[in-house]
Amino acid sequence: MPIKVGIPRALLFYEYFRLWISFFENLGAEVVVSEKTNKEIIDNGVKSTVDEACLPVKIFHGHVLNLKDKVDYIFIPRLTSVNKYEYICPKFCGLPEMIKYSLKDVQNIIDTNIDFRKSKKNLNKTIIEIGRYITRDVNEIKKAFKNALEQHNEYHSLMKKGLLPIDILENNYIEQLNEEVKVVLLGHPYNIYDSYSSMNIIKKLRGYKLSVITCDALNRNVINQNAETLDKKMFWSFGRKILGTALYAMEDNEVCGIIYLSSFGCGLDSVIADIVERRIRRSSNKPFTLLTIDEHTGEAGIDTRIEAFVDMIRWREKNENNLSTHRKFIYPN
Secondary structure, eight states: OOOEEEEOSSTTHHHHHHHHHHHHHHTTOEEEEOOOOOHHHHHHHHHHSOTTSOHHHHHHHHHHHHHTTTOSEEEOOEEEESSTTOBOOHHHHTHHHHHHHHSTTOOOEEOOEEEOSSOSTTHHHHHHHHHTTTOSOHHHHHHHHHHHHHHHHHHHHHHHTTOOHHHHHTTOOSOOOOOSOEEEEESOHHHHSOTTTTTTHHHHHHHTTOEEEOGGGSOHHHHHHHHTTSSSOOOBHHHHHHHHHHHHHHHOTTEEEEEEEEETTOHHHHHHHHHHHHHHHHHOOSOEEEEEEOTTOOHHHHHHHHHHHHHHHHHHHHTTTOOOOTTOOOSOO
């Protein structure tokens, strides 16, 4: 019987699922991914987590509970940094401990530390430590990771072509909408790509015949160039990604509007969303809306905000040549 490794469909799953699944499968393990987020998963997560935790962390707990009786190990790495001199949200560092102390009967965790803030010299050591839960063959582990990395790069290449993780997961490789009306959807990947917690925001925007662009559609160099215009370096990896994309969207004439999807109680979003909103209000006339979600958010409220946002875009399209007469002469003397 192959060893079963569980991967929660939450947090950075949408960023790294191709890498993780390919790696464990290449080593001969059977990978079990938790079910799609649903009401039961959220309710179980809320019951087992401290009240102060943000919605994504509560959802993660629910996904771990969904896996606990189905697998031999659950993969919950201690993520500190994935890029040099940058950090992930602090809650990721303590996630394995949060799970162990909140869910007493979940102890079979692969909690290897992933920390590349100084360099990636310890990459091989990290990969071997993870792989040894499945096999002791170091060469096999290295080979499995090399192949998995190729799969990961291919996955990100697909996203650069306009496909989103929800399309790739559902094998929906149909040609994406090539509408003139493009909107940028900002936010952490675990907020915008989780169809249940995001209230299907991507599908709803596409239903209005809008092309949805996320941070993952942009080249990393483009994001970094825009992020470097900030007064200080943003040391949060996803914060830098979001800010770089927002600054790009402000200047891109093809982008007609910007939405920021945030989760209530997120410390990073409380800073990043404020910077984004201030920049857009001050330096751009593009429609912008900030949507905040938690376990109590009603879908009707989100739908109303989306509808108002789309109406604003449509109105601007039809009336872009109309001039305000406030303090302006529209006819020569």
